[in-house]
Amino acid sequence: MGLAKTEMFTDAQNEIALFAKVFGHPARVAILQQLFKIEGCYCGDLVNEIGLAQPTISQHLKELKHLGLIKGNVEGTSVCYCINTENWSKMKVAMLQFLNQDVSQNKDCC
Amino acid sequence: MGLAKTEMFTDAQNEIALFAKVFGHPARVAILQQLFKIEGCYCGDLVNEIGLAQPTISQHLKELKHLGLIKGNVEGTSVCYCINTENWSKMKVAMLQFLNQDVSQNKDCC
DNA sequence: ATTATTAATCGTAATATTGCAATAATATAA
């Protein structure tokens, strides 16, 4: 199969999984960290910084953009990428709610 | 390939990616939510609750256990699963640090 | 116009993931 049965789960569960999935590769983690750190965030800079091939970085950027976590602006032959702060905040709401769950009663049931 | 070049990234980046990856499937999200919600957390209960086949649930539980986020205790023929609260907290430290990043200066560089 | 720069896309190989039927393993009950 290789394909998740998303119809069996709630929208909230699928949303969390989608966001988590995109964070599930260290290259995308590194890209996002770099975008938070650097103001000038050209694609080529990320290729140099991270060390994967240009098409590979481009592909990871596409996934991040597709989820709305970053945006890219064409500047001549370059493309400037940066965090989509509004959507990042929205993502955080969902993820934090999941991560901040607490065991209701007895700490260790088993 | 299909295989991440982990050696190019920091331990912290790889750790975040590993945790995120395990949250990247709605079934594992659902399992964890159920374990937070219910005290008696038998494997069979999860099969009924979630609706995937028993081997599939068992496999997802294995991954969660392998990362240390849950623990399982044998009780007769059943196995009681629950959140490993200590490790969950440790995971949260790493994930929150990543999620709480803030853009340093100008909100939208592009 | 030609050439250089930069990034996206295509095609493909290698590997990983998901899901389940069949089976095995383990412990309890009769």
Add this chain to the structure above:
DNA sequence: TTATATTATTGCAATATTACGATTAATAAT
């Protein structure tokens, strides 16, 4: 001991992911 209940493991098919070379597209510089 034999049957029953519960979970783990194995094997396999379908699909997804990762990575990159080759190419294309688009703009800028000469």
